[in-house]
Amino acid sequence: MNPRVSDIIASALIRHIDTFFGLMGNGNAWLCNALEESGHGIVPVRHEVATVAAADAYHRVTGRLAAATTTYGPGYTNTVTALAEAAMARTPLVFVVGSAPTTGHRPWDVDQAGIAAAVGAPTFTVSADDAGTVTIRAVAHALAERVPVVLAVPYDVGAVPATEDGQVIPDLPTPPHPPELSAADATTIAGMLRDARRPLILAGRGAKSASAQLRVLAGTLGADVATSAPARGLFEGGSGYRDLGVCGGFATEFAAQQIHAADVVLVVGAGLNQFTMAFGGAFHPDATVVQIDLANAATHARVDEFFRACSSQAVREITVRLGDVDRPRVDKPSVPEPARPEGDALAPDGRLDPRSLMVRLNRILPKDKLVASDGGHFIGWANMYFDLPAADSINLLGTAFQSIGLGFPTGVGVAAAAGERLTVLVTGDGGGLMGFADAESFVRTAHRGVVIVFNDAAYGAEIHQYATKGLREEPMLIPEVDFAGLFRALGAKADVIRRLEDLAAFEQWVQTGSRGTYVLDCQVSPQIIAPWMCEVAGL
Known part of the structure; x- marks a missing residue:
């Protein structure tokens, strides 16, 4: 019996991709099986948006192409925010997804190619006659154009035998020579x-x-x-x-x-x-x-x-x-130290000052780390206060599309790329709750992981932009969530941090090089406003 279409797709992809992030469903079950049988398998995630977000983050860290895979319909539409982010950020990746059967749309099918086109991702559809060729064409397009591509597998195609022509897997075309400056x-x-x-x-x-x-x-x-x-x-x-x-x-x-x-x-x-x-x-x-x-x-x-x-x-x-530069030199003052305000031990409301918290955490954490950050009011603290060794040591996935809630999915991709290095995931309580389905994925994937939750019991960005203009705060508030308790249930070590002294056990964990994931549920003050937010809100 000829190999199935899904087998050919998997064989073509693994020639150029070493990491796959997926969530199995009706539309991609045969592909997931083919990847498992090939010895590659998938990094399983718990929400479909994490398949694409993790593949995006993996590429940003490694520079290598990654793949995502989900089922059709709701499995597909759940990925659209991450797909839009990847398109806007010009991240190449291959998203293999089930699609409507060749006989036509069923009542629950949607125009997946139209949705992808709307966010800037082209769709390539395989058949039994061209599975290998179309798969390689999709890979080549992603790399040459620096975009995410959707590789659609119709529901009635993935499990059927590929024809002789469909089994052909061509070499990847030579990429176009990049333009040069004259x-x-x-x-x-x-x-x-x-x-x-x-x-x-x-x-x-x-x-x-x-x-x-x-x-x-x-x-x-x-x-x-x-x-x-x-x-x-x-x-x-x-x-x-x-x-x-x-x-x-x-x-x-x-x-x-x-x-x-x-x-x-x-x-x-x-x-x-x-x-x-x-x-x-x-x-x-x-x-x-x-x-x-x-x-x-x-x-x-x-x-x-x-x-x-x-x-x-x-x-x-x-x-x-x-050549030799002979121009008048301008006297320039040296960059002052410390470059950032060190803050107070506690804010006026008795909760943590995020500035002093970040100063302390920067002293505790090693410089050689990878950081994944969700979006929100807190987004600047890690970038402003953490020492970072090289470009793309911090992954700010979501900023191109101005999304929050992609922190845990991003962390999965960064952790998969990190190897032995420490992965630090920074999130807020609002965005963290949005993406919490993949908190388990992060704990499972990270060799050594740290989760820092800026827990201010609010959507801080909205508080500072709109409550300051007189809008009612109630829709912007979040009940105090015990993130430490939630993570302990997932097998992580976790502490609630109310004072800087509460970081002592975490500091010892870092110094001993322990494996696993350590969660810091940091009860920060909503009263300390980040400088970038003052700029946005006109404060």
Whole structure:
């Protein structure tokens, strides 16, 4: 008997993908079985949204393609928030999903291809005659276009034998050569940087491959450097430049002032979203903003000159043409220490001050860690206070689509990628409750995991944006949830943290290198407002 269509799909995928996140149902049962029989299997999750979110997070950490799989209908629609995030963040992944049978839609079927197209993900549909070829075509498209793709398996196709043509699994096509910066354009940009009095280099996740070249360029210029939030750590290990940290809402007041003083800003591999741009106020109105990116056009209206090019090649060419820099040096103050407010032991209401909490946690946790953060009022604390070793050491999945509730699903993907490294998952009580189905997935997947819950018994972002404008607080409040108790039921160690002294047992756990997951249910004050939230809310 010929191998089933699902067997061919699995065989084609495992040539290029080593990790699969899935939740089994009617529409993908044969695929899950084929993966198990191949020796790969899936990382099981408990809610469908986590399949796509975990695959996205895994790619952001490793740079390798991952796959997600669910059943059709509600299993599919449950993933749409994560699928939209992946599309907006330009994350390549393959989402294998059951779909309506070839005989036509059943009463419970929806237009899955239309939904995918609406969020920016193309759909490839297999048949018994082309299963291997279409699967490889989907993989190639995801990698070449840097997008999530949906690989649809009709309900009446997955278990049938593949034809001889359907069993063919072609080689992956040679990827298109990335666009290069021309010599003339490199000379132009080099001239701008050479003539600048206060050049600034801003790098994002898209510049990871150019990190070494960027450090050389920055050192040659004596420039200031900054990064987008997830690219923190990209300039670690260099010299001859001043590292201002994160650009935008998570910047310190000092760094924001220095970034605003730049007269030429070279942006490499950063999308310039509203947070990086400090809602339009990051750069001086007279500054010249030059962007190098693989996008087809400038990603923000503030960009004056856009060049579509591979970051590593472009930066190398600019550096070659820069030559000796002989321009007036501007006296710049050194970055102050401590760069962040250390806060008080307790806030005026007697609950934890998140600033002093993060200072203490940063001293306890090793620098070599991977951080996954959900969205919400607390999102800036980890990025502002944690030492991070390299770009993508912090995963802020959800920010492109401005979603909360993807923290635990993100943590699963980060933990799967972490190996022996410590995975730290940061969430709030609101977003944490949204994604709690995959708290068990995180506890099971993490070799060494830490969960930090900023528990303020409220949707803090809404409190600070809308209660301050006179709206009633009741819809924004959450009953005090015992996250420590919930996690103990899942097999994790857990403490309720009401004072900094309550961290003593956790500190000992970190120092002994113990395995498993440790949960810190931190009872933080809603009265301490993050600087980025003050900016958003106009406080």
